[in-house]
Amino acid sequence: MNDAEIARLQAENEGLRAELDETNQGVLALYAELDNQAAQLREASELKSRFLSYMSHEFRTPLGSILSIARLLADEMDGPLTDEQRKQVAFVSGAARELSDMVDDLLDLAKIEAGRITISPAWFELMDLFSALRGMFRPIVDGTDADLVFEDPEGLPKLYTDDKKVSQILRNFISNALKFTPRGEVRVSARLEGSDRVRFTVRDTGIGIPEELQHVLFEDFTQVDSPLQKRVRGTGLGLSLCKQFAELLGGEVGLSSIVGKGSEFFVSLPLAITAEDADDHA
Numbered sequence: 001m002n003d004a005e006i007a008r009l010q011a012e013n014e015g016l017r018a019e020l021d022e023t024n025q026g027v028l029a030l031y032a033e034l035d036n037q038a039a040q041l042r043e044a045s046e047l048k049s050r051f052l053s054y055m056s057h058e059f060r061t062p063l064g065s066i067l068s069i070a071r072l073l074a075d076e077m078d079g080p081l082t083d084e085q086r087k088q089v090a091f092v093s094g095a096a097r098e099l100s101d102m103v104d105d106l107l108d109l110a111k112i113e114a115g116r117i118t119i120s121p122a123w124f125e126l127m128d129l130f131s132a133l134r135g136m137f138r139p140i141v142d143g144t145d146a147d148l149v150f151e152d153p154e155g156l157p158k159l160y161t162d163d164k165k166v167s168q169i170l171r172n173f174i175s176n177a178l179k180f181t182p183r184g185e186v187r188v189s190a191r192l193e194g195s196d197r198v199r200f201t202v203r204d205t206g207i208g209i210p211e212e213l214q215h216v217l218f219e220d221f222t223q224v225d226s227p228l229q230k231r232v233r234g235t236g237l238g239l240s241l242c243k244q245f246a247e248l249l250g251g252e253v254g255l256s257s258i259v260g261k262g263s264e265f266f267v268s269l270p271l272a273i274t275a276e277d278a279d280d281h282a
């Protein structure tokens, strides 16, 4: 190799090093930018959680008063009501109950986002869970043209997980199914999935959900704009909570639906929550 060639290679080398230095600086600047954005996102998310929980607490007390006063009035403690007044009081307590459910959902979401939700696993029988749900929904089903059927969870072992959260997920699925099934049937079932998971399904013969909206339903505040939907109020938070609760329990949610035929929502969960999952949120 002659001197000229060595000099050329050296020059080339230096050029490359300068280029590398520049790239490195670019990468460092990008890292700094990313860090900055991550910090801003964290701050925004913390602010959102704090705002949600503050707002929810502030709403709870006055809502509680409205509900108790409406109950006193409905019980006619302060004298009899006319038919019209009874209707009006029922309207006030219905609206207050809806708001109170919404506040509870918001509070749960804020707790999950702040990592402050607790999991309390216990052993329980599916049969007991289904009976409790059946009792809870009896008054609602009595006023609709849809049947609510719980299939016998025969042969399924006891579960070791947070029964309150499982119940909350199923309650949401069932109450949605009843809301959007003007007539026909809502069927709840559970079956083993492999050897260590259980899959709960809530199937309805209701209005169904357009395919293009199915993947966003589990996000916050999503509602389908359909003629029936306009008559039924809700928050659009229920399914997002279901998804987050399922994930806390080491599981997942999903759905399939055909417009005009019905929908099927499922949650698949480990039969027994692992110590890790429980510890993460204890």
Ligand code: ADP
Binding pocket: 172, 176, 177, 178, 180, 204, 206, 207, 208, 209, 217, 222, 223, 224, 225, 229, 233, 234, 235, 236, 237, 238, 239, 240, 263
């Ligand atoms: P909410 O019911 O409070 O509006 P959800 O998150 O539980 O909030 O549900 C979001 C939306 O998903 C509902 O408003 C409705 O448009 C749609 N949806 C949920 N379940 C069903 C169902 N079984 N059949 C048809 N639409 C449904």
